[in-house]
Amino acid sequence: MTFSITTWNINSVRLRMPIVEQFLVRHKPDILCLQEIKCREAEFPLQPLKDLGYRHIIIHGQKGYHGVAIASKVPLLEDHRQDYCGVGDARHISAIFERGSRRIRLHNFYVPAGGDEPDRSINPKFGHKLDFVEEMKALKAGAVPGISSILVGDLNIAPLEHDVWSHKQLLKIVSHTPVETEGMKEVIRQGGWLDLMRHHTPEPTKIYTWWSYRAKDWEAADKGRRLDHIWSSPDLGPFLDRIEVLKEARGWNQPSDHVPVTAVFKF
DNA sequence: ATGGTTGGGATCCAA
Numbered sequence: 165m166t167f168s169i170t171t172w173n174i175n176s177v178r179l180r181m182p183i184v185e186q187f188l189v190r191h192k193p194d195i196l197c198l199q200e201i202k203c204r205e206a207e208f209p210l211q212p213l214k215d216l217g218y219r220h221i222i223i224h225g226q227k228g229y230h231g232v233a234i235a236s237k238v239p240l241l242e243d244h245r246q247d248y249c250g251v252g253d254a255r256h257i258s259a260i261f262e263r264g265s266r267r268i269r270l271h272n273f274y275v276p277a278g279g280d281e282p283d284r285s286i287n288p289k290f291g292h293k294l295d296f297v298e299e300m301k302a303l304k305a306g307a308v309p310g311i312s313s314i315l316v317g318d319l320n321i322a323p324l325e326h327d328v329w330s331h332k333q334l335l336k337i338v339s340h341t342p343v344e345t346e347g348m349k350e351v352i353r354q355g356g357w358l359d360l361m362r363h364h365t366p367e368p369t370k371i372y373t374w375w376s377y378r379a380k381d382w383e384a385a386d387k388g389r390r391l392d393h394i395w396s397s398p399d400l401g402p403f404l405d406r407i408e409v410l411k412e413a414r415g416w417n418q419p420s421d422h423v424p425v426t427a428v429f430k431f
Numbered sequence: 432a433t434g435g436t437t438g439g440g441a442t443c444c445a446a
Contacts, residue, residue, distance in 0.1 A: 175437075175438070175446085176437090176438055176439075179438075179439095200438095200446085202438070202439065203439095227439090227440090228438090228439050228440065228444095228445095229439080229444090229445070229446095230445095277445075277446050278446095279445085279446090280446095289445085320446090376435085376436075377435085377436040377437050377446090378434080378435040378436050378437090379435080379436085380435080421436090421437075421446085
């Protein structure tokens with residue numbers, strides 16, 4: 165039995181439904197996790213997803229900013245939304261699903277970008293990001309015996325040297341500063357998570373999932389970063405068949421600045 | 432060292 169799950173920061177789901185549908189028709193993941201939907205729950209375009217077989221949809225929306233959603237072909241059980249940092253942002257949604265005899269807890273995150281200045285004393289947005297990451301350290305992949313875990317999302321941190329186009333040039337750039345990358349490594353270590361993308365494609369192979377809108381020619385410059393992630397509890401590691409980073413989606417009409425990342429399991 | 436683009440929704444903020 166196979167199972168596939170995609171994470172994609174869509175940067176306005178209403179504007180980008182044409183490419184969401186294009187992706188789903190071509191790639192048919194069992195579950196699609198979206199971030200930055202930038203709409204309220206009532207404004208979310210449910211019908212096009214239901215028409216493609218994604219009948220189980222849960223949304224944590226917000227007017228204009230942030231927002232996360234899970235669209236699934238398999239039923240979603242025991243869903244909840246956690247308010248990280250207690251500021252009322254829609255940045256997390258979670259559910260349990262079943263695949264064969266397995267029960268899996270899925271978390272979908274949109275971690276704060278953190279602003280431009282990597283100093284919390286002058287940039288509160290960077291402080292918010294660090295606090296958010298600190299709170300994520302409590303999330304344990306093996307929290308409930310008999311239930312596996314998958315964590316996906318736009319985590320807005322590129323933790324490893326080969327997760328960015330230039331390690332040296334990005335050390336003082338928000339998303340790759342040591343306090344962020346060490347924080348993320350602690351979230352992984354303390355939570356007992358497995359970084360599935362690096363399990364499949366170890367360093368020093370470069371992996372990017374985001375290319376800035378600001379580059380004149382994103383493809384020629386290729387100054388990307390790995391900001392989007394798929395983690396799991398270690399028990400699922402042996403069943404990972406492949407990871408697909410759909411770089412071509414960055415070149416589609418009216419693209420997101422992030423591309424879809426898919427994990428395919430063979431159980 | 433600087434400025435570059437995009438989206439939402441309001442004429443600026445966040446990314």
